[in-house]
Amino acid sequence: MEFKDPAVKARVEQAGKLTKKIFGNKVYIRGIIEFSNCCRKNCNYCGIRRGNTSVVRYQMSPDEIVAKAEENLKHGIKTIVLQSGEDLSYTKDVLVNIIKRIKALDPECAITLSIGERTEEEYKAFKDAGADRFLMRFETADRALFKSLHPDDDYDYRIEAIKTLQRLGYETGSGFMFGIPGEAPDADDHNIALLKELGVAMVGCGPFIPAERTPMEGSGIHADLERCLDIYAKIRLAMPEVNIAAATALDAMDKGARKLSLSAGANVVMPNTTPAEYKDNYSIYERKGKLDDAIADAKKLGAELEKLGYTPLWNQRGDSRVK
Ligand code: SAM
Ligand code: SF4
Numbered sequence: 001m002e003f004k005d006p007a008v009k010a011r012v013e014q015a016g017k018l019t020k021k022i023f024g025n026k027v028y029i030r031g032i033i034e035f036s037n038c039c040r041k042n043c044n045y046c047g048i049r050r051g052n053t054s055v056v057r058y059q060m061s062p063d064e065i066v067a068k069a070e071e072n073l074k075h076g077i078k079t080i081v082l083q084s085g086e087d088l089s090y091t092k093d094v095l096v097n098i099i100k101r102i103k104a105l106d107p108e109c110a111i112t113l114s115i116g117e118r119t120e121e122e123y124k125a126f127k128d129a130g131a132d133r134f135l136m137r138f139e140t141a142d143r144a145l146f147k148s149l150h151p152d153d154d155y156d157y158r159i160e161a162i163k164t165l166q167r168l169g170y171e172t173g174s175g176f177m178f179g180i181p182g183e184a185p186d187a188d189d190h191n192i193a194l195l196k197e198l199g200v201a202m203v204g205c206g207p208f209i210p211a212e213r214t215p216m217e218g219s220g221i222h223a224d225l226e227r228c229l230d231i232y233a234k235i236r237l238a239m240p241e242v243n244i245a246a247a248t249a250l251d252a253m254d255k256g257a258r259k260l261s262l263s264a265g266a267n268v269v270m271p272n273t274t275p276a277e278y279k280d281n282y283s284i285y286e287r288k289g290k291l292d293d294a295i296a297d298a299k300k301l302g303a304e305l306e307k308l309g310y311t312p313l314w315n316q317r318g319d320s321r322v323k
Helices: 006-023 062-074 092-105 120-129 143-149 155-167 187-198 225-238 248-253 257-261 295-307
Strands: 026-029 031-036 079-084 110-114 133-135 171-174 202-207 243-246 311-313
Touching: 006 225, 026 295, 031 062, 062 079, 062 092, 079 133, 092 110, 092 120, 120 155, 133 202, 143 155, 155 171, 155 187, 187 225, 202 225, 202 248, 225 243, 225 248, 225 257, 243 257, 248 257, 295 311
Parallel strands: 026 311, 031 079, 079 110, 110 133, 133 171, 171 202, 202 243
Antiparallel strands: none
């Protein structure tokens, strides 16, 4: 790839070398199951926000979720990421049951939750049931911007939730979106400083991609590939041992960007294993072309990574080195 800024090129190369030194050529694999696109919240950027009445809503049944997790496990995907909108119809007991059933299939697997805000009692119940990890992005470290993006969310509450998850013993991941219209020129530095201050074990960051029928539709993509790679490189250099996911949103911006980010600091890929009949309705932003959608595509992604000289770690949890 051609870089416009030689400083970015140097940073990306340095971060790539550091990643290789720490992780070898190994890439951790997570299988995402987007089990519900129903959400009680109205985040202005998100395609499945409550106010988007054109979304065809779906909810996978516990049996469907467990069956999809089982399929992932059979194919050597040892981390199951259960992601959804903030859908409280999956009560504490329903989720506890799903977690226990997946763990019973394979006690050695890891379960990651990405279901938004719940009560501390619920986080604890999920942890006690066997959930290992939790992803909760703070989205932006800029309080005023956070407020303008989240009509029904509170910055301090979000940060406290992340700290609560850490205190409860979750391997906790967080991150931010970049290229948000209205962000400050030094937003990346503040966002990365907050990640470091929180001391998260995992990082998930991606570009903001406008979604149709949201208040931010048509606002354009404000981050180019060079900035994306620079952000990944800066995070790797600031937090050498953290697990960094190559965001799927990168591919929505530029096909192949996700793989490229592995050379700039990322060490985790998260193939989307949501059943075909649901995945098109989990459109949090506009996607270019067809999604990698099934286990077969996860295997294809693995083969592509091998061709590029990486070793996809099938059959391993890939726990974070950051405790
Ligand atoms: N509802 C949960 C939550 O908000 O934490 C988990 C699911 S939510 C869809 C997962 C992530 O999608 C959010 O943290 C947000 O950063 C990202 N996201 C939503 N809309 C986006 C957009 N238009 N462009 C890029 N990322 C987006
Ligand atoms: Fe709901 Fe998460 Fe989308 Fe916000 S980002 S509207 S909480 S799914």
